Amino acid sequence: MNEENYNTPLDLLIHWGCYLGECGPAPGAQAGLHKLVQSLCGLQGERSQLRGELRSLHTELEQKDQDRHSRVQAFQQQIDELKHCIKEREEELARLRTESGVTDSEKRVLCLSAENESLKQSLSVTQGLLQQLSVIPSQSSSVLIQENETLRSRVQQLESSLQQRGEQLSRLERRSEQAEWRRGEELRRREERLRELQLELDKERGKEPVIKYVTQTVEVESPSTMRQLAEAKEKNEQLAEKLSNKNEKCRELEELLRHSDKVTANLRHKIAAYEVEIGKLREELLKEIGHLEEHKEEAVKAAAECSDQHLQSLQEQFTGLQQRLAALPPTLRSMKTDYASLRTQVRNFSDFYGAAVNEAKKQLSAVISEMSEANKDLLEKYRKEVALRRKYHEQLVELKGNIRVLCRVKPVLKEDQQDEGQTVVVTTDPNNESALTVMSKGKGRSFELDKVFHPHATQEEVFQEIEPLVTSCIDGYHVCIFAYGQTGSGKTYTMEGSVENPGINQRALKHLFSEIEDRKDMWSYSISVSSVEIYNEVLRDLLSKDGEKLDIKINPDGTGQLHVPGLRVIEVKSFQHIKKILAVARRNRITFGTQMNQHSSRSHALLTITVLGTDLASGAKTTGKLNLVDLAGSERVWKSGAEGDRLKEAQNINRSLLALGDVIQALRGRQTHIPFRNSRLTYLLQDSLGKGNKTAMVVQISSLERNVGETMCSLKFAQRVCKVELGPAARKIETAGQCEHLS
Numbered sequence: 001m002n003e004e005n006y007n008t009p010l011d012l013l014i015h016w017g018c019y020l021g022e023c024g025p026a027p028g029a030q031a032g033l034h035k036l037v038q039s040l041c042g043l044q045g046e047r048s049q050l051r052g053e054l055r056s057l058h059t060e061l062e063q064k065d066q067d068r069h070s071r072v073q074a075f076q077q078q079i080d081e082l083k084h085c086i087k088e089r090e091e092e093l094a095r096l097r098t099e100s101g102v103t104d105s106e107k108r109v110l111c112l113s114a115e116n117e118s119l120k121q122s123l124s125v126t127q128g129l130l131q132q133l134s135v136i137p138s139q140s141s142s143v144l145i146q147e148n149e150t151l152r153s154r155v156q157q158l159e160s161s162l163q164q165r166g167e168q169l170s171r172l173e174r175r176s177e178q179a180e181w182r183r184g185e186e187l188r189r190r191e192e193r194l195r196e197l198q199l200e201l202d203k204e205r206g207k208e209p210v211i212k213y214v215t216q217t218v219e220v221e222s223p224s225t226m227r228q229l230a231e232a233k234e235k236n237e238q239l240a241e242k243l244s245n246k247n248e249k250c251r252e253l254e255e256l257l258r259h260s261d262k263v264t265a266n267l268r269h270k271i272a273a274y275e276v277e278i279g280k281l282r283e284e285l286l287k288e289i290g291h292l293e294e295h296k297e298e299a300v301k302a303a304a305e306c307s308d309q310h311l312q313s314l315q316e317q318f319t320g321l322q323q324r325l326a327a328l329p330p331t332l333r334s335m336k337t338d339y340a341s342l343r344t345q346v347r348n349f350s351d352f353y354g355a356a357v358n359e360a361k362k363q364l365s366a367v368i369s370e371m372s373e374a375n376k377d378l379l380e381k382y383r384k385e386v387a388l389r390r391k392y393h394e395q396l397v398e399l400k401g402n403i404r405v406l407c408r409v410k411p412v413l414k415e416d417q418q419d420e421g422q423t424v425v426v427t428t429d430p431n432n433e434s435a436l437t438v439m440s441k442g443k444g445r446s447f448e449l450d451k452v453f454h455p456h457a458t459q460e461e462v463f464q465e466i467e468p469l470v471t472s473c474i475d476g477y478h479v480c481i482f483a484y485g486q487t488g489s490g491k492t493y494t495m496e497g498s499v500e501n502p503g504i505n506q507r508a509l510k511h512l513f514s515e516i517e518d519r520k521d522m523w524s525y526s527i528s529v530s531s532v533e534i535y536n537e538v539l540r541d542l543l544s545k546d547g548e549k550l551d552i553k554i555n556p557d558g559t560g561q562l563h564v565p566g567l568r569v570i571e572v573k574s575f576q577h578i579k580k581i582l583a584v585a586r587r588n589r590i591t592f593g594t595q596m597n598q599h600s601s602r603s604h605a606l607l608t609i610t611v612l613g614t615d616l617a618s619g620a621k622t623t624g625k626l627n628l629v630d631l632a633g634s635e636r637v638w639k640s641g642a643e644g645d646r647l648k649e650a651q652n653i654n655r656s657l658l659a660l661g662d663v664i665q666a667l668r669g670r671q672t673h674i675p676f677r678n679s680r681l682t683y684l685l686q687d688s689l690g691k692g693n694k695t696a697m698v699v700q701i702s703s704l705e706r707n708v709g710e711t712m713c714s715l716k717f718a719q720r721v722c723k724v725e726l727g728p729a730a731r732k733i734e735t736a737g738q739c740e741h742l743s
């Protein structure tokens with residue numbers, strides 16, 4: 001298709017669309033095409049708008065058609081009436097014809113009826129035209145114009161037929177005048193004849209005496225003459241009668257003629273009225289046609305202007321597109337060259353890649369062999385490093401003292417603020433992590449411990465302080481960590497914690513598992529746990545469902561070690577497993593309510609973790625033990641208001657705590673006899689509390705004034721413990737089947 005052959009912008013668009021399809025679309029050209037299509041869509045929209053306008057014009061025309069139709073119907077009705085009149089006249093004329101026979105007036109009537117017939121025909125023509133007028137189809141503007149044209153010609157036809165009718169009417173009038181004149185003439189003749197007859201009659205009457213005489217003579221002379229005379233008289237009478245009849249009929253005919261004249265005049269009026277009506281209709285039609293033509297011309301003009309503008313803009317866009325398309329081929333050529341060079345590069349790349357991979361493999365194997373050599377050295381260094389770290393760690397722990405006393409101040413909770421005596425009497429020193437002051441009876445009393453945790457210290461901060469002890473357990477030390485303090489001071493919170501914020505127990509196990517993981521290249525470890533509670537000096541297994549009572553005995557293997565027959569010891573494989581075990585122990589722990597704490601635990605709870613280690617290189621074995629103890633509340637009996645069973649519970653708790661105090665006292669005094677057996681608690685902790693072991697006690701205190709007595713007691717106990725020296729800790733390591741205590 002040449003550019004000159006493009007009839008519409010759409011043709012152009014299709015042509016360029018095809019061109020782009022062949023050459024591959026350039027982004028600019030595509031955008032241009034898109035714009036072209038958009039503008040074409042706009043044009044289409046305008047065209048449909050114009051169509052809408054034409055449609056509204058069409059409906060207007062339809063309405064007018066309806067009006068015209070109704071008028072035509074009225075016209076039809078009048079025509080029907082006219083027809084009816086004509087029929088009546090015909091009937092009348094027929095009647096007249098039968099009555100009076102063929103006379104001149106009859107001929108005139110026949111003539112009139114013929115005229116009437118032609119009038120009828122013209123009326124039926126008009127009627128047909130009007131019917132055709134009433135069914136003008138209205139579809140499109142061009143058809144409408146054609147129809148208007150037809151309508152106009154029909155109106156003209158109608159006019160000409162009306163004119164014909166007018167002429168016919170005037171002819172009729174003339175004929176009717178002639179007929180009237182003839183009738184007048186006839187009448188005149190008849191009157192003259194009548195007058196003549198009258199005159200003859202008068203003459204005859206004037207001759208009566210002669211006739212009388214004759215009659216008399218006849219009478220005298222001839223009876224036959226007399227009879228003839230009588231007959232003549234009779235005939236005369238009959239003639240006179242006939243004459244009067246004829247006169248009567250003439251009058252009637254005259255009457256009828258007058259009536260017919262009236263009807264004709266009426267008809268003429270009606271026709272004039274119709275002519276006026278038709279004239280009006282014609283004017284209206286012409287006006288409408290003119291109006292429509294104006295509208296049509298305006299709309300066509302506006303559409304043409306609009307489409308011209310669009311065409312212009314499309315042409316501009318098209319020129320822009322052409323320019324862009326002209327610039328495309330060089331770009332495409334350069335892109336093709338780039339593509340070809342890229343393809344060759346890609347083809348060569350696999351060879352290049354294979355060679356590079358082989359080279360890299362060689363380099364890597366060389367590096368790996370170098371690394372393995374270096375690793376051996378590093379491993380050796382690491383072993384020395386670990387040994388050194390352990391040595392320094394031990395030195396550090398020993399420097400800190402093998403029994404460490406930590407104090408944690410419980411924060412003032414919402415529930416604590418409800419009762420009286422909520423003044424805070426304990427203050428910590430931000431510059432000295434070991435000191436705290438208690439206001440009691442108006443005096444401030446200062447205490448010096450290994451570490452004081454302020455009320456807002458986190459579980460993690462507390463554990464960090466304990467962590468070295470937990471680590472030393474892996475190295476084969478016996479460690480005992482216990483929480484001491486009055487009921488509700490936060491012992492269970494510090495040891496067990498909550499699900500979302502776990503305490504020392506869970507954190508210690510987690511730490512053990514991570515340490516074991518770190519050492520797995522050199523050591524293999526197994527961890528087992530057991531859990532007991534001491535309630536009213538009775539030992540119960542917290543991991544057993546039935547909670548049977550247990551006893552502490554000397555191991556029959558001759559090592560002198562204590563053991564609890566029947567105690568459930570579970571080997572723990574993962575941290576998730578230990579979580580479940582701890583949950584079971586928590587559930588089984590007996591709790592009773594007292595006045596001091598609604599959910600107070602009235603028993604000592606012990607979680608014992610045994611860590612057995614084997615050095616993968618030397619085969620040496622270590623046994624570490626970590627005792628985590630949540631002691632029962634330390635409050636004085638009188639304050640708890642206990643009676644009966646609760647009193648017994650309180651007494652047993654206090655006795656065991658006293659025994660713990662005695663053991664610590666004996667250790668402090670370096671006595672030869674340490675009274676471990678005075679309570680189940682001290683007896684059970686014997687191998688972890690004594691000489692050569694590591695101990696940490698977390699003293700829990702309340703900072704509120706109402707608990708100041710218990711706080712002072714706990715702190716005095718803590719201070720006593722603080723002065724205890726357990727001597728250098730001993731590592732439990734077994735070489736070649738014998739157990740040594742290394743200092």
Ligand SMILES: Nc1ncnc2c1ncn2[C@@H]1O[C@H](COP(=O)(O)OP(=O)(O)OP(=O)(O)O)[C@@H](O)[C@H]1O
Nearest residue numbers: 410487488489490491492493597599600601632633
């Ligand atoms: N540091 C703390 N931060 C927030 N809440 C704490 C803290 N210490 C204790 N509590 C809360 O105080 C309440 C009593 O604590 P907990 O049960 O640990 O006391 P307890 O000394 O173990 O009592 P009992 O001797 O009766 O077992 C608990 O609701 C606990 O959550």
